[in-house]
Amino acid sequence: MKHSDPAFARIAEHGMILRCEVGSTVHGLAVDAASDRDEMGVCVEPPEYVIGLRHFEQYMYRSQPDHVRSGAGDLELTVYSLRKWTRLALDGNPTVLLPLFVPRDAIVTVTELGHDLRAHRRRFVSRRAGHRFLGYLRAQRERMEGVRGGRHTNRPELEAVHGFDTKYAYHMIRLGLQGVELMETGDLTLPIPEPDRSWLRALRRGEHTRREALERTHDLERRLSALCETADLPPAADAAWADRWLVDAYQRSWASWPDGASSAPSSAGTSANDPTT
Known part of the structure; x- marks a missing residue:
């Protein structure tokens, strides 16, 4: 490299x-x-x-x-x-x-x-950061739905077992959850708090469907898009x-x-x- x-x-x-x-x-x-x-x-x-x-x-x-x-x-x-x-x-x-x-x-x-x-x-921390979270989230969701070019997986073994790349899906939703938290609180809690942590771990194990993952992603995308305009944060970092x-x-x-x-x-x-x- x-x-x-x-x-x-x-x-x-x-x-x-x-x-x-x-x-x-x-x-x-x-x-x-x-x-x-x-x-x-x-x-x-x-x-x-x-x-x-x-x-x-x-x-x-x-x-x-x-x-x-x-x-x-x-x-x-x-x-x-x-x-x-x-x-x-x-x-x-x-x-x-x-x-x-x-x-x-x-x-x-x-x-x-x-x-x-x-x-x-x-x-x-600024609303600009929210836009960056939103951009990554939207790009990953569009790749997973097949409406944007580019690879959305390098884990064919997960697709073979679960029908979709569960690790890709949980990263996508994690971005949405953390973007929403950052815009709402100005902070990021690590590790991710419950009950979201258990939900994401279950998704990674294939215990939620691709449809469930995409439905939750769309919901987070809508929330984050609104927060990027209304959050009580400066428009740009200092x-x-x-x-x-x-x-x-x-x-x-x-x-x-x-x-x-x-x-x-x-x-x-x-x-x-x-x-x-």
């Missing part, structure tokens, strides 16, 4: 300010011990990658080779540069927002800057604050580093099972 360069791994390791789990387990939706582990990190890249000529946006690691599906115990890790993560979070990307809301026991690494970022999570915070964060980080990107110190946070070391 183009983002798995060893130099990028070192940048991710040295500059990590926040790393956490973002997959099924953190949502409370894993149904067996065969789940892989998805993690996301945010790192401060060295100055030559920000104001110099070098370029870094993200580092990616998979414990399985390319084109091999992850299985039990496998790790998929994506570490974004702080600037790229912030751009995506300000735009309301549903997956990128998750590190702001995961519970403490889902955090692998966190520094003072990481704590500070999470403390300001409400700065990133980009002016984020701009000031980024400048300060980079300056504070670089002031504590020795000269040279390769000698940047490791994160001061707590870390475990780190493939970048």
Whole structure:
């Protein structure tokens, strides 16, 4: 993968300010011990990658080779540069927002800057985020109904057993539930609260039909569409604050580093099972 360069791994390791789990387990939706582990990190890249000529946006690691599906115990890790993560979070990307809301026991690494970022999570919540949730939800529903091109499954084994990809369906409904909660409360509860958690787990096991899944999706889509216009949230995230915070964060980080990107110190946070070391 183009983002798995060893130099990028070192940048991710040295500059990590926040790393956490973002997959099924953190949502409370894993149904067996065969789940892989998805993690996301945010790192401060060295100055030559920000104001110099070098370029870094993200580092990616998979414990399985390319084109091999992850299985039990496998790790998929994506570490974004702080600037790229912030751009995506300000735009309301549903997956990128998750590190702001995961519970403490889902955090692998966190520094003072990481704590500070999470403390300001409400700065990133806006009706624009609701539109992003809605867009992903609608696209997935249309693919499942066959009215939009593109693949809606890579799990033929689930289609063979249940008649449709139950994992795709539960991700689709999860997006709707979380988008509605974010617009109504300005927050995301992780793991997903009951009774929705049990309903989604049952869907993943094939205990609800494709028709039931689509009916619930349509209902969530209608609710979320209305909330995107009426929610008591700002129309866009606080980009002016984020701009000031980024400048300060980079300056504070670089002031504590020795000269040279390769000698940047490791994160001061707590870390475990780190493939970048």
